[in-house]
Amino acid sequence: xxxxxxxxxxxxxxxxxxxxxxxxxxxxxxxxxxxxxxxxxxxxxxxxxxxxxxxxxxxxxxxxxxxxxxxxxxxxxxxxxxxxxxxxxxxxxxxxxxxxxxxxxxxxxxxxxxxxxxxxxxxxxxxxxxxxxxxx
Numbered sequence: 001x002x003x004x005x006x007x008x009x010x011x012x013x014x015x016x017x018x019x020x021x022x023x024x025x026x027x028x029x030x031x032x033x034x035x036x037x038x039x040x041x042x043x044x045x046x047x048x049x050x051x052x053x054x055x056x057x058x059x060x061x062x063x064x065x066x067x068x069x070x071x072x073x074x075x076x077x078x079x080x081x082x083x084x085x086x087x088x089x090x091x092x093x094x095x096x097x098x099x100x101x102x103x104x105x106x107x108x109x110x111x112x113x114x115x116x117x118x119x120x121x122x123x124x125x126x127x128x129x130x131x132x133x134x135x136x
Contacts, residue, residue, distance in 0.1 A: 017099055024095050031088030034114070035081045038121070042077025045070055073124055080117050087113060 048070060091110045098104040 020099050021096070024092060024099065027095075028088055028092035031091070031114075032085060035084035035088060037081070038084060038117075039078045039081030041121075042074045042079075042081060044074075045077060046074025069128070073128065076124075077121060080121070084114060084117060 087110050091107075095104065
């Protein structure tokens with residue numbers, strides 16, 4: 001049997017940066033929780049749209065808001081939640097590699113992407129709710 005030899009420098013670097021690695025893991029897990037929350041919210045919205053298939057809501061201009069628009073929003077949220085999970089995994093792996101190589105450079109690109117995603121979700125839901133409220 002071959003035994004993989006781990007260099008002493010690697011072991012020391014890993015032990016020395018233990019707190020940094022654990023912080024990176026906590027950040028990864030919080031990103032994963034966020035992506036699961038976004039996907040669950042999309043699922044709930046899509047399931048909520050099924051009863052509206054039979055009772056469509058008329059808006060002031062005569063158009064109907066119902067199953068199709070909520071289904072689109074729900075599927076969009078599930079897809080964006082999955083994208084956030086993939087982005088979290090990429091970010092985690094990149095940060096781990098940079099920690100090990102002692103070349104860590106903070107990047108705000110993924111933070112900006114998730115902020116834009118959440119802002120888009122908020123805007124879409126606000127527009128939808130405005131249509132619903134103005135119908136009554």
